[in-house]
Amino acid sequence: MSEMMKKAAEAAGLVVKNILFIGYTLQIGLGLIWMGANFLKVQEFLPVDTGLYTCFYHLPRGANAIVYLLQLGAALYAGYRLIFKLCSVRRAFCFWGSLALMTLPMAMQCHLALLPYSFVCSLELMKLSFVCGLAGKDGGHASPVKALAGILVCFGLQCLLWPKYSLPGAVLPLLLLLWKLPGLFRKKGQLLKGLLLAVCFLAVTAAGWGVERGREDLQGSSLGWSWPFVKRVCWPTLWADWGERPEEIGLENGSVIWQSAYYPYYMEQYFKPALEEAVTPEEARAIMKKMIDYAWRVHYPMVVRQMGWDVLGYGVTPLILPLQLAGEAYDSCSGRNYEVMRNETPALTKYYVRTACTWFGVSLVLTAAGAVFGVIGRSWKSRKGSVSAASRNIFRRMPWLFPALAVLFSLSMVILFFTMQGAGIMDYKYTVWVNQLWILGSIKIVCGEKKEGQVKEHEIKGIAGRIGI
Numbered sequence: 001m002s003e004m005m006k007k008a009a010e011a012a013g014l015v016v017k018n019i020l021f022i023g024y025t026l027q028i029g030l031g032l033i034w035m036g037a038n039f040l041k042v043q044e045f046l047p048v049d050t051g052l053y054t055c056f057y058h059l060p061r062g063a064n065a066i067v068y069l070l071q072l073g074a075a076l077y078a079g080y081r082l083i084f085k086l087c088s089v090r091r092a093f094c095f096w097g098s099l100a101l102m103t104l105p106m107a108m109q110c111h112l113a114l115l116p117y118s119f120v121c122s123l124e125l126m127k128l129s130f131v132c133g134l135a136g137k138d139g140g141h142a143s144p145v146k147a148l149a150g151i152l153v154c155f156g157l158q159c160l161l162w163p164k165y166s167l168p169g170a171v172l173p174l175l176l177l178l179w180k181l182p183g184l185f186r187k188k189g190q191l192l193k194g195l196l197l198a199v200c201f202l203a204v205t206a207a208g209w210g211v212e213r214g215r216e217d218l219q220g221s222s223l224g225w226s227w228p229f230v231k232r233v234c235w236p237t238l239w240a241d242w243g244e245r246p247e248e249i250g251l252e253n254g255s256v257i258w259q260s261a262y263y264p265y266y267m268e269q270y271f272k273p274a275l276e277e278a279v280t281p282e283e284a285r286a287i288m289k290k291m292i293d294y295a296w297r298v299h300y301p302m303v304v305r306q307m308g309w310d311v312l313g314y315g316v317t318p319l320i321l322p323l324q325l326a327g328e329a330y331d332s333c334s335g336r337n338y339e340v341m342r343n344e345t346p347a348l349t350k351y352y353v354r355t356a357c358t359w360f361g362v363s364l365v366l367t368a369a370g371a372v373f374g375v376i377g378r379s380w381k382s383r384k385g386s387v388s389a390a391s392r393n394i395f396r397r398m399p400w401l402f403p404a405l406a407v408l409f410s411l412s413m414v415i416l417f418f419t420m421q422g423a424g425i426m427d428y429k430y431t432v433w434v435n436q437l438w439i440l441g442s443i444k445i446v447c448g449e450k451k452e453g454q455v456k457e458h459e460i461k462g463i464a465g466r467i468g469i
Helices: 002-038 052-058 064-087 091-102 105-111 117-134 144-161 168-185 188-218 226-242 255-262 266-278 281-315 317-325 334-341 346-378 387-392 401-419 428-447 457-466
Strands: none
Touching (some): 002 091, 002 346, 091 105, 105 317, 117 168, 117 401, 117 428, 144 188, 266 281, 281 317, 281 401
């Protein structure tokens, strides 16, 4: 009976694997068609104003195609390297999996836009490929110093390209350094290398965040850390709460409140300068605290619900995007992003985005089913060894556990960071790599764990039989 169950699970798993392969191949085809139709076009986004990526804005007109090639090449290589480290399969499967990651509509839009998010996403995937080395995916022989150095180089490039990412992007390197540095400090020849890695991490994080804070100081900002919470908690009900009593928050009349409540980005354009001009920084911070306390006390169910929509929007964009476009979710930048994306090819974009988003949800269900079938297929193997010994050495027996938990925690912090930047400004371009991680599960099921040349004898016979040999 157990043998029959095992064979049934393996057969069902093979069906799931084939369906996943066909579905993502369809997505790849649509994505490449959309890429070809929009390769020479320029998507009209507001440019970023900090970081080295601003150098691309000074290139001559028509050079955007060169930037697109660089971004697509970086995305293809980063995905290829990550899948190869994670699955150790044939190069053709790695290339296919990288295309599946690259042709997620949100990712493809970033790859064909003059914005730093494509490079930041690719560097994040590169960081994860080095994490695989720390997790023992290189056969357990990866040098922790080299892997950590690679992670820090990727993190440093992210900070140079987009300084705003320096704070949320620092979580994963910090956790991995705290995990590996004690072991390095205990080794004679590794002490200096460990200290150098720690110093480099602190320097990169401080420099990146210093550039971002310096930009705000140059703009005359004096509101401090409370300002993002005002945008997050107070903006949705700003006019309802303070439109009739602007004098209580230091403003002479309600016109500024009315303008600021119309559009979330107007908080920076109208409300912030008016508040800084009307009162001293100390008084402004007291007023902001009062506004936050009042909005949270009166509207906390709505605030929590809106924050939940933003968390889902950043974490599982393909599932939430159709709801956002239909007006069934909370305010976000998704509608504007979609309008820019469909500007040149509206019919193709509509079909591409709808198909990919629907398939994303289906693939999650299939991936979960494939994982269950895989567990069932392996569950009747003989179990040897002591359970108590396994529990005592869980991190040694599963060296990937801590890196996996570190990645989950870091992506949670990235989502939380951008969620707390303000209400109504959720932008899926910031967390494209988070959504790509969901696809990795499907790719792993399709590719499996076999290395090149490791094909079982009965599989060779089965393939030979199907082609009539």
